[in-house]
Amino acid sequence: FSLCLYLISPLVPEMATQEVQLNETLSHLKTESDTLKTKLEEERAKLHDVELHQVAEKVDGLGQFVMKTRRTLKGHGNKVLCMDWCKDKRRIVSSSQDGKVIVWDAFTTNKEHAVTMPCTWVMACAYAPSGCAVACGGLDNKCSVYPLSLDKNENLAAKKKSVAMHTNYLSACSFTNSDMQILTSSGDGTCALWDVESGQLLQSFHGHAADVLCLDLAPSETGNTFVSGGCDKKANVWDMRSGQCIQSFETHESDINSVRYYPSGDAFASGSDDATCRLYDLRADREVAIYSKESIIFGVSSVDFSLSGRLLFGGYNDYTINVWDVLKGTRVSILFGHENRVSTLRVSPDGTAFCSGSWDHTLRV
Amino acid sequence: MVCYRLTDLKRGRMSNNMAKIADARKTVEQLKLEVNIERMMISKAAADLMAYCEAHAKEDPLVTPLASSENPFREKKLFCEIL
Numbered sequence: 001f002s003l004c005l006y007l008i009s010p011l012v013p014e015m016a017t018q019e020v021q022l023n024e025t026l027s028h029l030k031t032e033s034d035t036l037k038t039k040l041e042e043e044r045a046k047l048h049d050v051e052l053h054q055v056a057e058k059v060d061g062l063g064q065f066v067m068k069t070r071r072t073l074k075g076h077g078n079k080v081l082c083m084d085w086c087k088d089k090r091r092i093v094s095s096s097q098d099g100k101v102i103v104w105d106a107f108t109t110n111k112e113h114a115v116t117m118p119c120t121w122v123m124a125c126a127y128a129p130s131g132c133a134v135a136c137g138g139l140d141n142k143c144s145v146y147p148l149s150l151d152k153n154e155n156l157a158a159k160k161k162s163v164a165m166h167t168n169y170l171s172a173c174s175f176t177n178s179d180m181q182i183l184t185s186s187g188d189g190t191c192a193l194w195d196v197e198s199g200q201l202l203q204s205f206h207g208h209a210a211d212v213l214c215l216d217l218a219p220s221e222t223g224n225t226f227v228s229g230g231c232d233k234k235a236n237v238w239d240m241r242s243g244q245c246i247q248s249f250e251t252h253e254s255d256i257n258s259v260r261y262y263p264s265g266d267a268f269a270s271g272s273d274d275a276t277c278r279l280y281d282l283r284a285d286r287e288v289a290i291y292s293k294e295s296i297i298f299g300v301s302s303v304d305f306s307l308s309g310r311l312l313f314g315g316y317n318d319y320t321i322n323v324w325d326v327l328k329g330t331r332v333s334i335l336f337g338h339e340n341r342v343s344t345l346r347v348s349p350d351g352t353a354f355c356s357g358s359w360d361h362t363l364r365v
Numbered sequence: 366m367v368c369y370r371l372t373d374l375k376r377g378r379m380s381n382n383m384a385k386i387a388d389a390r391k392t393v394e395q396l397k398l399e400v401n402i403e404r405m406m407i408s409k410a411a412a413d414l415m416a417y418c419e420a421h422a423k424e425d426p427l428v429t430p431l432a433s434s435e436n437p438f439r440e441k442k443l444f445c446e447i448l
Contacts, residue, residue, distance in 0.1 A: 044404070047405065308420075
């Protein structure tokens with residue numbers, strides 16, 4: 001008993017002062033960061049001279065909207081989780097909870113390729129810009145690339161290349177402007193840029209405090225940035241070369257499930273479990289519009305813009321798709337058809353149509 | 366008789382505090398970067414967004430609908446010829 005006291009006593013005073021100093025430094029830093037946060041809000045508020053929808057009053061209203069389902073793609077055995085268009089404007093890749101990744105011809109509704117992944121819940125899939133490969137991943141914590149063979153009999157799984165490795169599920173993936181690099185986001189809270197050929201990690205992006213659920217690359221004209229959204233309710237804009245977070249937006253009240261750049265690259269939209277979609281302007285550095293209605297209480301799983309950026313399509317967990325006038329902030333149309341929640345939605349590369357995927361196992365164009 | 370070295374426990378807590386301080390410093394540096402970026406008034410930013418929409422409205426098939434003959438997804442009528 002007395003031996004213990006001997007071990008404890010001479011060291012306590014010195015360590016106690018060190019500990020007190022550390023705690024003081026910590027609380028100084030906390031105060032400094034709180035002050036900076038307030039300053040950030042003040043700076044942003046200075047620009048708030050007018051609302052987007054006020055500026056948009058002089059714009060013509062949109063005409064009546066009639067959008068019909070033109071194609072229904074059936075074939076998945078379980079919930080469709082993700083889809084992407086090929087640059088040829090007709091092919092689509094989709095992935096599902098049952099582990100299958102299917103490539104479709106949307107004009108004919110034929111299935112052109114099918115791959116069975118070794119894991120279930122394939123939450124992410126993407127088409128390569130060349131149209132010659134697809135990337136996918138999910139609960140296997142990896143992103144794998146499958147080159148698409150013209151030979152229908154060839155086993156695609158044999159040529160599979162594992163590119164990305166995360167320490168938690170893969171939530172989203174996207175090729176950059178070429179087939180050579182892939183950007184991924186993960187439940188481990190990070191995003192990462194990988195070289196496809198070597199599988200090497202080129203850059204990693206740390207800053208989210210929780211799972212990252214979505215990402216979108218800036219349109220190529222505007223340079224090397226991308227936006228990500230996560231369970232920490234934040235949308236972060238990153239510099240792909242330095243790994244630095246350039247801007248951060250935290251106005252959503254719940255997980256951000258989807259982010260998509262406005263076609264000019266100067267803004268992006270986000271969809272969240274808080275049942276709203278929001279528009280953030282990058283040059284004004286703030287939220288400029290909220291798309292919501294009291295009657296809409298279900299979360300938004302997926303958002304995308306029409307070609308001109310005038311329309312914002314949102315897929316919701318109440319099985320519907322709401323179409324919003326981006327400038328005026330009003331809802332233009334509500335589309336029914338899916339028999340379960342809409343999980344993914346993308347406008348085709350030439351803007352002639354959009355495809356939605358749902359937990360009802362189908363995709364609609 | 367179990368004797369925990371209180372110093373070891375305190376050292377553990379200290380390195381945890383050091384990690385928290387490193388994180389807090391990063392947060393402060395990040396916030397300083399974000400506070401100092403250049404910003405534009407909403408009136409100007411909104412005007413630019415509107416201008417983009419207007420400039421591209423005609424090319425947007427979902428805003429300015431295509432003629433049915435040009436819609437690649439319209440139902441194709443199939444004609445069968447019996448030869």
